[in-house]
Amino acid sequence: MINSEEFYNQVVPDINNIKGYKITYIYWALPTLNTKNMESWFSEITDKFSKANGTIQIIAPLDNKEQTACKNLDYWKLPKKYSHFEKEYKEKIDTYLKYFGCEFESHKNWYIKTLKNHNDMKFILTPLIEIYKNHISLFFININIYSNGVMRIELVEDLENLEFKDDLYSFKYNMMEDKLYPRLFSSKKRKYQLSDILQSKQLNDLIKHIKFQTQKISGKRKLTEDHSFQVFYLTNLEEINKSKDLYKEISIEDIFINAPIMNWDNNKNLAHLLAHRYKNEYIEYINRASIYIVKPSRHMENGNIQVVSKIASYFFSTADYHFQKTFIDELQLSGITNLNISGEKDILNFKNWLLRYKRVLMSVYRPNQLSSFDLYNNLEKNSYFKLPKDLEEITQDEMNIIHLENDYKKDLQEQKMNVTLLIISLLTIFSVLNIFFHNKLTILFLGIFLEGLLIYYTFNTKKPITFFSKIILSILFMLLIYL
Known part of the structure; x- marks a missing residue:
């Protein structure tokens, strides 16, 4: 078993050399929306985000649900101080929009089929930017809006721009020259401004802005709390596992997912460390609580972002259904009292909303492949969220x-x-x-x-x-x- 000295001196540096992307999927909803007005609400809120200054790409499935329509908008301008990054900045955005935008959604739709009465739209916002002396880092936020009153935010972070602390759970704040911050809804010009606040504060501010706009359009209805899932889509785990004898007994992904909760000197039983693992012809994944590590099950020679796009589009096509189902179960379990719902009208709207949501979930997911159906069953079976049998009675x-x-x-x-x-x-x-x-x-x-x-x-x-x-x-x- 790995001891603490090996962990800090060898494992932590190796994990900081992992390539891939961390995507945090955050779900919330407006549970008291009147189900009769859902389509008009969906039309109004998607129109709002379509016209927002921060949106640089709009993605919407066409009527046949097998093709995806994309619309690119003008990119934001960098301050003159950083005009020398203009070419790199545009190339990085172009690459991201291709592999996490239109192509990603089209590829994802190939694995599943959805019904025509289930609408959703995706909005990719102009990225947050961190400037180092000779380097520019981009952090993306995507907004997904579903016609059943659910919102999803994706925080997409390139692991090459992040450095883990020794606990392998939190991240270091690296010294940087500047942070460029977009005002998504209040700015009249599509132009970045310099920001003195921390990167995490920027993310929180932007999410608050998005929530505020959502509530404003929805009659100041109360939003549910965030329900998040972290997925690490990694591409070079095999290279690291083969490079050292240290990982013959326990692979680096097992260490990675167990690191926040284990003292390595005191854990001699390997069985206590291993989390649920799954493999099919496309991917392997390992899961503990709401954290997932996904890697390709066969070697792919393409670049890092292309590989991540392929495995993420497959995994998420199924996992999104599982995440939403877990979210709605948690929401129902939290109870009417925790949601501050009072009055027969609001209670009736909440129950109608729950019923409509469940019906959509039951009918929307149509796996195109047997492997997708098998993956979903595995996600459900090994979920750390277990719904009590007497929930309906409660x-x-x-x-x-x-x-x-x-x-x-x-x-x-x-x-x-x-x-x-x-x-x-x-x-x-x-x-x-x-x-x-x-x-x-x-x-x-x-x-x-x-x-x-x-x-x-x-x-x-x-x-x-x-x-x-x-x-x-x-x-x-x-x-x-x-x-």
């Missing part, structure tokens, strides 16, 4: 409690109304009796008798004659108004 109990609370509120309101009507009717009875009788003693006793009956039948729940009481009150009111 949500039904939750609904019953809400209905009881609403009924209780209605009863209180009715009682207040009854007391108000009672007071008015008590005064009205004496006024009406005074018209027909002149003897004050007769008016007093008859009034007390009638009022006693009215009080008895108003508050006696065993013998309710609410309808009859209302008729009496109506007659008395009419007489009073007439007189």
Whole structure:
């Protein structure tokens, strides 16, 4: 087994030499959207992002769902200070848009078929940029919008631009010359500005902007919390595994995925380290919790980004369905209370939304290959998220409690109304009796008798004659108004 000295002196540097891309898939949704207005919402929000200054490519499946339409928009301009990076900047964007844009989506659609009533659009935003002395690094954000009210953000990071800390979980902040920051929605010109804030802060700010625009269009509806999955698409693991005897007993990807939670000197049992592993003709993947490491199952001679594009389009074509299903299960399990949903209308909208979402998920995924279907079964079987069998009972109990609370509120309101009507009717009875009788003693006793009956039948729940009481009150009111 690897000891701590070997881990820090050999393993950490080797993992920092891994080539590939880290893609973080973040899901959120608007769970109280009225399902009858979903298509108009989808049209409105996609129109907003289509016109956003930050968008540089729009991707939308055509009606037959087997082809993809792409539209490229003008790139943002670099500040004059960095005009010498212009050529490299454009080449990197062109390459990214090809392999993570139109071609990626077309390749992904080859593995699955979707229904015509399920719409989705993808928007690739102008990248965040880090400038080093002789190097320019690009970090991309993609937005996916589904017609069922779900949003997905993809944070795409080239591992050559990232350096892991010794825990192999977090990243170092390298000294850089500048950070270029795009204002996606507020800028009138498609031009970068220099930023003094940290890179992570930039990402958080941009995601907040995207969420704000989404809520603004959606009637300030509450968004769910983020549900994220990290996938490392790696291309040179085999080279590293073969280069040293250190990785004969345990491969470098096993170390990578176990590093954040293991003390290597104290873990002598290899079985405790190995996570779920899967292999088919296209890919191999290893999984622990919401982190996945994916590599090609056969050697590919193309460049790094081409290989990642191919394995990612295959893996994600199936994993997206699994990620969405996990997301909706987690959302349902979190409960109505955690979502701050109140009122019968919002509850009904939430339940309708859940039902529509599940129907779309059940019908949208059509694997084109047996290997895709097998991959999905493996993802589901080895998922770290296990849905309790009694979830439906829990949500039904939750609904019953809400209905009881609403009924209780209605009863209180009715009682207040009854007391108000009672007071008015008590005064009205004496006024009406005074018209027909002149003897004050007769008016007093008859009034007390009638009022006693009215009080008895108003508050006696065993013998309710609410309808009859209302008729009496109506007659008395009419007489009073007439007189």
